[in-house]
Amino acid sequence: MEKKEVALQEAHEEEERESRLEALRKQVAIVAQFDPVRMMSDTTASKARMGIGIEEEFILQKPLFTLNTYNEYQIISDPRLRFELALREAGLHKTFYAKEILPKISPRKPPRKDMESTVFKI
Template identity: 35%
Template sequence: EEANVQLRIISHSHAFQDEVKAEKDKENERRAGIEEEYMQTKLKSLERQRIEAIEQRRKEEENRRLEAIREEELAKERDIKAQQLDLYHAELAAEKAVIFERQAEIDHQEEIRKRDQAALNLKRVEYRREKQSERERARIERDEEEAREYQLQQNRLDALRNKVAKKFDHVRPDRERVLQNTNSVQSRMDSKVHKPLFFNPGYTVDELMQDQRFKIQLALREAGLHTSEYA
């Protein structure tokens, strides 16, 4: 009987141990499940972090790539602008050089023109001075000629005065003779009495030669003084 009791005790002990073991196994399984779940969650979290890290690196690499592209484009744009600026400066320098050269040519031509104009003005001044000298010489010659002509005229007048004075020295002042008709007038008056068939408005040679004024006119003509103020 004690053996049976002992067996039952042993049996209960084994059963208890089995229950304890079963509980431990369940606890272990639960813990294992929890750990598995934790591990799965951890793995998922790590995977998500890995994916996020990969995505972050990809974004960073993409950003770096885009930044590199942008920097390259900016560098190209800066190079283009620098080239354009250099080209602009070169064109500006060339244009300034052309303008400077053109202005230098204009100044040179202007200097030549001024020299030519100065030479021309000098020639004109010399020409006018020469013409003035010629006019002055001509005026002097003309004055001398007029003086000689006047002196010659005076000499002729003096000669004519002497000639007339000698020729009419016997003539004395006669008021009545001055107021009476001249021979030509008297002849016209007489001709009215013996008027010819055709009227003759002139004078005959004999009538003219009887007029002292006509004789004086002939003398002045012979002396070349009939157009003078004295005549």
């Protein structure tokens, strides 16, 4: 009698498990339609690379704000960066000497006083 109840209980649990799995399968079922024309057509990125449709999409690709950044010449002219690149090429950028000397190199133009950060000062 107990074996029948245990078997019946296991069958009931298996049915519940299957019903939960079926509900999960319905939730994650693929709803995309088969569209071979769309699948084989060019993507927006490939069209942009070929120059197709640039005029109509130019407005969308225009940045919202202008960037005020440094140019390549200004970055490379910094002696700290040039020294760090020389150390890196020599494989010495992680040495004690590099860690000691890099903070001591001053920039070409000293930074403004109001740009000094006090975040890491204790």
